Amino acid sequence: MTEEILIAGFGGQGVLSMGKIMAYSAMMQDMEVSWMPSYGPEMRGGTANVIVIISDERISSPIIRHFDTGILLNQQSLDKFEDSIKPGGVLVYDGNGINRHPVRKDISIFRIDAAEEAGRMKSPKVNNMIVLGGFMKIKPIITLENVIKGLKKSLPERYHNLIPVNETALQRGMEIIREV
Amino acid sequence: MEKELRLMKGNEAVAEAAIRAGADGYFGYPITPQSEVLEYLMEAKPHERTGMVVLQAESEVAAINMVYGGAACGKRVMTSSSSPGISLKQEGISYIAGAELPCLVVNVVRGGPGLGTIQPSQSDYFQATKGGGHGDYHLIVLAPSSVQEMADFVDLAFELAFKYRNPVMMLSDGAIGQMMEKVWLSPQKERSKTVPEWATTGKPPTRERVIITSLDLDPMAQERFNQKLIAKYNEIREKEVRYEEFQCEDAEYLFVAYGTSARVCQKSIQLARAQGIKAGLLRPVTLFPFPVNRLNELADKVKMMISVEMSAGQMVEDVMLASNGKVPVYHYGRMGGMVPEPEEVTDFLKSKI
Secondary structure, eight states: OEEEEEEEEETTSSHHHHHHHHHHHHHHTTOEEEEEEOOSGGGGSSEEEEEEEEESSOOOOSOOSOEEEEEEOSHHHHHHHGGGEEEEEEEEEOOTTOSSOOOOSSSEEEEOOHHHHHHHTTOGGGHHHHHHHHHHHHSTTSOHHHHHHHHHHHSOGGGGGGHHHHHHHHHHHHHHOEEO | OOOEEEEEEHHHHHHHHHHHTTOOEEEEOOOTTSHHHHHHHHHHOHHHHTOOEEEEOSSHHHHHHHHHHHHHTTOOEEEEEOHHHHHHHHHHHHHHHHTTOOEEEEEEEBSOSTTOOSSBOOTTHHHHHSOSSSSSOOOEEEOOOSHHHHHHHHHHHHHHHHHHTOEEEEEEEHHHHHOEEEEEEOOOOOOOOOOOTTOOSOOOTTSOOOOOOSOOSOHHHHHHHHHHHHHHHHHHHHHOOOEEEESOTTOSEEEEOOHHHHHHHHHHHHHHHHTTOOEEEEEESEEESOOHHHHHHHHTTOSEEEEEESSSSSHHHHHHHHHTTSSOEEEEEOOTTOOOOHHHHHHHHHHHO
């Protein structure tokens, strides 16, 4: 099993940390992982993206062009990376602020209105956890238990009081993701 | 003590591995894409853990000369930087090589020349393997291609540096420095308490003064010293070649690549083999000494070699020398901070068959 994932969106949307939690959780499950961010001027505002590869074999190139799953969280990323998803692959997008929706017919397209849901939860920062919950629903590779462990490991202790709201967000994500 | 599993960036792995290897000192100056080495060390407070000194110098030149001083006292010392910063350090590196002192210099390479870009590159191959500073000298050059190797090679580098009294360079790149992978960290080693007999630590009445210098006013004596260095480099060539082979057993087409490019080539091999093209990879782990003999042997078995580098074509010259005209040798490269994608490498191979 090898899952090659691209996550892209605005800087500040939690793209890199979502990838990190995925990688950490997969590592807890004894899998090989790589997390390759774009670290250029993008991370100083504008777009951010990260390639996460999870595999039960040694990972070859951490930098790849085609993905099993694309999690594309703004219009710019959707326009740029829709064509990078392998035929038969999965695209997850947030409908918030999207004018041009994905059009491919040879992939499965899922919509998750995470920004809207995060607003409803009055907790905009859990946006990425809602998306991650949605991903876990359609690609059950990493488990909720390990994601919570990952959160505990990657959040400084003073933020550990936020873990329950993150867990709620993951569960909301699993509920609201829908195929289009 | 057991090894510890962590998810880390390559830069962080170097820093943690340095503490665990029992390093005595790190002297550095921040530059993207390797600033996490210094940042991690500052945060990890190694002085409280092992007594290791971590110091942000006022410049790269100051940092390398602090390394020179620490090494002259027989300490396990290191610095890290990225391409433009490594250029600034070259005078000091030449002096350290000329004084036959051990140290570790980590170069997390970015696009050049000049200030270039902050993205990954391998365009410092010539600088690392052919000298870099002035004078006839070589560094031992290790090329990690994973976060695990970024950690493992710190200890190896110190071992080789002290064995041969020679500076060692770890030639990495921005991708491996910035990427996170899982890494098994070795248990903490104690800092060495033994002082090498060549170290300048003050003259006791029981022995003559020890002198560390790279200066000789007598050309005949300097030539004898040069010959001694050559003998050392030849011994290193004989004993310290390291490389890894992927699917070379039946390969008809051989990629030669190190670092990030070697990772890309492994995927290119999968793509090529899925189309019935028997490709393989030789990954030099040491760039100096270069795996000359093994490449020469493989040149009798394969139809073609392709050096894949994030440069305008540097290692390809060593591949040509090693294969000695037995097979066609091509270069495929991306520059300026661009990383080749596996598909384009496979396409290049197909275009040459």
